[in-house]
Amino acid sequence: xxxxxxxxxxxxxxxxxxxxxxxxxxxxxxxxxxxxxxxxxxxxxxxxxxxxxxxxxxxxxxxxxxxxxxxxxxxxxxxxxxxxxxxxxxxxxxxxxxxxxxxxxxxxxxxxxxxxxxxxxxxxxxxxxxxxxxxxxxxxxxxxxxxxxxxxxxxxxxxxxxxxxxxxxxxxxxxxxxxxxxxxxxxxxxxxxxxxxxxxxxxxxxxxxxxxxxxxxxxxxxxxxxxxxxxxxxxxxxxxxxxxxxxxxxxxxxxxxxxxxxxxxxxxxxxxxxxxxxxxxxxxxxxxxxxxxxxxxxxxxxxxxxxxxxxxxxxxxxxxxxxxxxxxxxxxxxxxxxxxxxxxxxxxxxxxxxxxxxxxxxxxx
Amino acid sequence: xxxxxxxxxxxxxxxxxxxxxxxxxxxxxxxxxxxxxxxxxxxxxxxxxxxxxxxxxxxxxxxxxxxxxxxxxxxxxxxxxxxxxxxxxxxxxxxxxxxxxxxxxxxxxxxxxxxxxxxxxxxxxxxxxxxxxxxxxxxxxxxxxxxxxxxxxxxxxxxx
Amino acid sequence: xxxxxxxxxxxxxxxxxxxxxxxxxxxxxxxxxxxxxxxxxxxxxxxxxxxxxxxxxxxxxxxxxxxxxxxxxxxxxxxxxxxxxxxxxxxxxxxxxxxxxxxxxxxxxxxxxxxxxxxxxxxxxxxxxxxxxxxxxxxxxxxxxxxxxxxxxxxxxxxxxxxxxxxxxxxxxxxxxxxxxxxxxxxxxxxxxxxxxxxxxxxxxxxxxxxxxxxxxxxxxxxxxxxxxxxxxxxxxxxxxxxxxxxxxxxxxxxxxxxxxxxxxxxxxxxxxxxxxxxxxxxxxxxxxxxxxxxxxxxxxxxxxxxxxxxxxxxxxxxxxxxxxxxxxxxxxxxxxxxxxxxxxxxxxxxxxxxxxxxxxxxxxxxxxxxxxxxxxxx
Ligand code: SF4
Ligand code: SF4
Numbered sequence: 001x002x003x004x005x006x007x008x009x010x011x012x013x014x015x016x017x018x019x020x021x022x023x024x025x026x027x028x029x030x031x032x033x034x035x036x037x038x039x040x041x042x043x044x045x046x047x048x049x050x051x052x053x054x055x056x057x058x059x060x061x062x063x064x065x066x067x068x069x070x071x072x073x074x075x076x077x078x079x080x081x082x083x084x085x086x087x088x089x090x091x092x093x094x095x096x097x098x099x100x101x102x103x104x105x106x107x108x109x110x111x112x113x114x115x116x117x118x119x120x121x122x123x124x125x126x127x128x129x130x131x132x133x134x135x136x137x138x139x140x141x142x143x144x145x146x147x148x149x150x151x152x153x154x155x156x157x158x159x160x161x162x163x164x165x166x167x168x169x170x171x172x173x174x175x176x177x178x179x180x181x182x183x184x185x186x187x188x189x190x191x192x193x194x195x196x197x198x199x200x201x202x203x204x205x206x207x208x209x210x211x212x213x214x215x216x217x218x219x220x221x222x223x224x225x226x227x228x229x230x231x232x233x234x235x236x237x238x239x240x241x242x243x244x245x246x247x248x249x250x251x252x253x254x255x256x257x258x259x260x261x262x263x264x265x266x267x268x269x270x271x272x273x274x275x276x277x278x279x280x281x282x283x284x285x286x287x288x289x290x291x292x293x294x295x296x297x298x299x300x301x302x303x304x305x306x307x308x309x310x311x312x313x314x315x316x317x318x319x320x321x322x323x324x325x326x327x328x329x330x331x332x333x334x335x336x337x338x339x340x341x342x343x344x345x346x347x348x349x350x351x352x353x354x355x356x357x358x359x360x361x362x363x364x365x
Numbered sequence: 366x367x368x369x370x371x372x373x374x375x376x377x378x379x380x381x382x383x384x385x386x387x388x389x390x391x392x393x394x395x396x397x398x399x400x401x402x403x404x405x406x407x408x409x410x411x412x413x414x415x416x417x418x419x420x421x422x423x424x425x426x427x428x429x430x431x432x433x434x435x436x437x438x439x440x441x442x443x444x445x446x447x448x449x450x451x452x453x454x455x456x457x458x459x460x461x462x463x464x465x466x467x468x469x470x471x472x473x474x475x476x477x478x479x480x481x482x483x484x485x486x487x488x489x490x491x492x493x494x495x496x497x498x499x500x501x502x503x504x505x506x507x508x509x510x511x512x513x514x515x516x517x518x519x520x521x522x523x524x525x
Numbered sequence: 526x527x528x529x530x531x532x533x534x535x536x537x538x539x540x541x542x543x544x545x546x547x548x549x550x551x552x553x554x555x556x557x558x559x560x561x562x563x564x565x566x567x568x569x570x571x572x573x574x575x576x577x578x579x580x581x582x583x584x585x586x587x588x589x590x591x592x593x594x595x596x597x598x599x600x601x602x603x604x605x606x607x608x609x610x611x612x613x614x615x616x617x618x619x620x621x622x623x624x625x626x627x628x629x630x631x632x633x634x635x636x637x638x639x640x641x642x643x644x645x646x647x648x649x650x651x652x653x654x655x656x657x658x659x660x661x662x663x664x665x666x667x668x669x670x671x672x673x674x675x676x677x678x679x680x681x682x683x684x685x686x687x688x689x690x691x692x693x694x695x696x697x698x699x700x701x702x703x704x705x706x707x708x709x710x711x712x713x714x715x716x717x718x719x720x721x722x723x724x725x726x727x728x729x730x731x732x733x734x735x736x737x738x739x740x741x742x743x744x745x746x747x748x749x750x751x752x753x754x755x756x757x758x759x760x761x762x763x764x765x766x767x768x769x770x771x772x773x774x775x776x777x778x779x780x781x782x783x784x785x786x787x788x789x790x791x792x793x794x795x796x797x798x799x800x801x802x803x804x805x806x807x808x809x810x811x812x813x814x815x816x817x818x819x820x821x822x823x824x825x826x827x828x829x830x831x832x833x834x835x836x837x838x839x840x841x842x843x844x845x846x847x848x849x850x851x852x853x854x855x856x857x858x859x860x861x862x863x864x865x866x867x868x869x870x871x872x873x874x875x876x877x878x879x880x881x882x883x884x885x886x887x888x889x890x891x892x893x894x895x896x897x898x899x900x901x902x903x904x
Contacts, residue, residue: 142415
């Protein structure tokens, strides 16, 4: 009996290009994807539940481990929520420091994205070049707080420490050197015909559809929707910074690539502005040692490298939260994968997972 | 806000493989750059002053006896409950001092909160050392008592 | 009778043994060079631990592969799984029979093997195992047999990833055989022979490599650059190397057709791949870059000087020099191969097909036509 059948294939959870432990159930017709179904949960550690069992200071440690590529942004949004519950503000200098660190972290995170995305499509050298640059940023972050990934750097009311001597100079040096490096990546990828062929018109999603999926961050902006939390609801000192929000026109993988590259350039500008404007002064406001916010609830959003990070906290007046909920941009963005992948080839699903820039730690929490 | 430009390849670039050759030039230039590799363990990484390695205990010459006052603050703040402290009356002066201090590196997440809350002066009794080699052959070796917490970790030097 | 037996049986046997030995050594060090070169291009260092700057790394790798457990998936077809690496390996090795490694042949005088007191008559030893008059066709025919190994390997492992990888490679190798063949036709027309030795000799007679063939006496008018480019692209695709390494695209298909292979069987597949690379580079050197002919930069006097570095050794000196030039060319071609891998992203399956059928094959046809036209014009 001869006949044709769809081929079912399991991409992951142990697979070189699923960025951790994502599993995608694929139904293939030849090499064309008929159906794709992401299965998640392999990295679930119960961060939200831990947030309800540990006090506010301790929970920040777990936010490091959610989106381990961009820990500072996660720290920041959590601490902002705690500050809002407490009704305190961060010290002015600390606000600038937060912006600097968050933007550096954004560049680092985008570099990891570019690296792995390029590797998925087969450009191996870009991977290592990007990691070299990221190394420089991680050295800066390590020099500031002592850890490279699990930063745990921000405290309610300000920052734990001031920048060490020579830190700002090193950060400026990095910013000066960075554009030349970005240009090299452009030469290797941006106009490369293979890269264009692999990314143009792959996974097109319209702005409307992206909104209805709830996609945020660069993926949304690549579809032409002008929504950036830093502009829409400025937090910290973003309202004083001048920067551009790059938008895409088609909403394909190539646009998402271009948007993120432009974002790196803008982030660099923000870092330079914040370094120039940063006032002197204490980095910590007076905050009680034991954090016991009054009963109430808050929801705070931030612009993370992957999209809108949200924290919802309910306090019952003790030092532990009654309810702690993290809104993960990766989780939402990943839901669009079946839509994006339909009709493309197996090779494209790898590019699409890359372009959504997911971090499984952030999805599964 | 601004819309990013989508570059197109012009015909002559397409025909003469210009952008491919430019890309090859980039990799060729990198050939002559200094490698960024660190030859660990023959070459030890440069450790920045604020680096948070595994927590250790320390004493201070200004304070007689054991610096830790067994206040239990570190074990309370530790998010992973990896510190156990038992106190005894101080041998010199008033107050308490640590009699038993057990730190379980297996669970420590190197967050640095213990160092932050430690109230002793002039330096915190528990501090984040610059040691980073945590691998052990047995899990029980990761449970450290006070004696081990005072000792610096032996490091093996390798010839280059 | 005895003389013929020795000349036609013993000598080729020894030659085959020598070629296999040398080639396996070459593969080992090609792998090291690949790792080193790509590491340098990626600001890394590559293997550094075994030996001085990792020079003994290939030996360590071989030992590791030999000692590794040979895992066969439970649902695999054991026999096919076993023989497919061999099917891959044999054509790759068999192709080396027609490659001329250097021009001159050695005359070995009569001598006696000590201990057994066996008299060996005077012999002529050539640098090729066989100078077939259809050498090029033989190469094309035999090298395309390797695809069976890939397909069987993918099928017998009973894994979906392997299966997809082997299907891809079958399609890829079959489609790129056509431009590969077309790119060679012009060379055949220029040399008037299909023997690889004859092709190099024709280049020697013409006084320039076929790459620099300047019809109508106008330099750079229609050199065989197009042919070289076509051959090179097709050969990269044939050997499944980046940017056409779809059958083993590690980020999509884990490792493609050899996902389920380990130990020595994996080593065989690996060897076959690198042997094919060396083979492709050898053929490029022979067809377009003048084989064992020296690099003269078009200066006539240099050919005397560069033709024989060791004049005091006479014919043997010339042979060694020829081998040196060939090795240098092959090395450079292989370096370009690796350089491509360090630079480019990977094509997608359908793009690869359309590149092959829509671009390379028409280009190949046009190339043949234009070359023929020029030859006609020249008369
Ligand atoms: S570093 Fe953190 S986890 Fe480790 S002992 Fe100190 S408080 Fe506990
Ligand atoms: S180490 Fe510091 S915080 Fe911990 S018990 Fe001793 S004095 Fe208290």
